[in-house]
Amino acid sequence: MFQPPSFSSKGESTKVCKLYKSLYGLEQASRQWNLKVIEVLLSSRFSQSHPDYSLFAKIDLLLTGSSSTLILETKAMLNHHFKIKDLGEMKYFLGLENLISDLGLIGSKPSRTPLQANHRLTSIYDKGLYSTSYQKLVGKLLYLTMTRPDIAFNVQNLSQFMHSHKMSHMEVALRVVRYLRNSPGLGIFLSSETSQKLSIHCDVDWETCPMTRHSVSGSVVKIGDSLISWQSKK
Numbered sequence: 001m002f003q004p005p006s007f008s009s010k011g012e013s014t015k016v017c018k019l020y021k022s023l024y025g026l027e028q029a030s031r032q033w034n035l036k037v038i039e040v041l042l043s044s045r046f047s048q049s050h051p052d053y054s055l056f057a058k059i060d061l062l063l064t065g066s067s068s069t070l071i072l073e074t075k076a077m078l079n080h081h082f083k084i085k086d087l088g089e090m091k092y093f094l095g096l097e098n099l100i101s102d103l104g105l106i107g108s109k110p111s112r113t114p115l116q117a118n119h120r121l122t123s124i125y126d127k128g129l130y131s132t133s134y135q136k137l138v139g140k141l142l143y144l145t146m147t148r149p150d151i152a153f154n155v156q157n158l159s160q161f162m163h164s165h166k167m168s169h170m171e172v173a174l175r176v177v178r179y180l181r182n183s184p185g186l187g188i189f190l191s192s193e194t195s196q197k198l199s200i201h202c203d204v205d206w207e208t209c210p211m212t213r214h215s216v217s218g219s220v221v222k223i224g225d226s227l228i229s230w231q232s233k234k
C-alpha cells in the first residue's frame with residue numbers, strides 16, 4: 001500500500017508499505033476470509049461440496065442440520081477461532097419481510113400473479129420517474145431470483161428500464177413484491193433422492209418486445225425433480 005500522509009521520510013516518498021495482514025476493503029480481503037473459513041471448517045471434519053462452493057458465506061453464516069447438538073458444537077468451534085455474534089434461531093433468510101415492510105406493503109392486497117396477462121412494458125406514453133428507488137427495488141428483486149425462478153421473466157423485463165423508468169414500471173415492480181407476499185414460502189426444493197436424469201427445457205417467443213422487436217427466451221435445467229439452473233434472456 002502507499003505510505004500514509006506525513007509518514008514518508010525525506011527521499012523515500014516513492015517507497016510503499018508491505019502489508020502483513022489482509023485489511024477490510026482490500027481486493028484480497030474477501031478471498032483471504034473465504035480461505036480462512038474453509039481451513040477452519042475442514043480442520044473440524046467438515047466436508048466441502050465440490051459442485052457448490054457457495055456453501056461458505058462471505059460474512060454471515062447460516063447453520064442448519066438434523067442435530068441440535070452438532071449445531072451447538074459447531075457454534076462453539078467457530079467462536080473459538082473467530083469473534084462471532086449468535087443471532088439465535090433464524091426467522092427469515094432472504095429478507096423478504098424487510099423488503100415488504102420498507103415498501104409499506106404489509107397491509108396491501110397480495111397479487112396472485114407477478115404480471116398481468118399480455119402486459120408489455122414500454123418506455124413511452126407514460127410519465128417519467130427520476131428516482132433511485134426503482135433501481136434499488138429491481139436490484140433486490142434480482143437477488144431474490146436466485147431462489148424464485150417464477151419472477152425471473154418479470155425482473156428481466158423490469159431491468160431493461162433502470163435508466164429510463166416510468167411510473168408504470170414502478171407499479172409493475174410493486175406488483176411483483178405483492179405477488180411474493182402472496183407466496184413467501186415458495187423456493188427451490190432439492191430432493192434427497194439421488195437421480196442421474198438430466199432434463200433441459202427451453203422456449204422462446206417471437207419478437208414480442210414492443211421497442212426492439214427482439215425475442216425473449218427462457219430455459220430451466222433439472223436433475224431428477226430438482227431445479228438447478230434457469231434463465232430468462234432477451
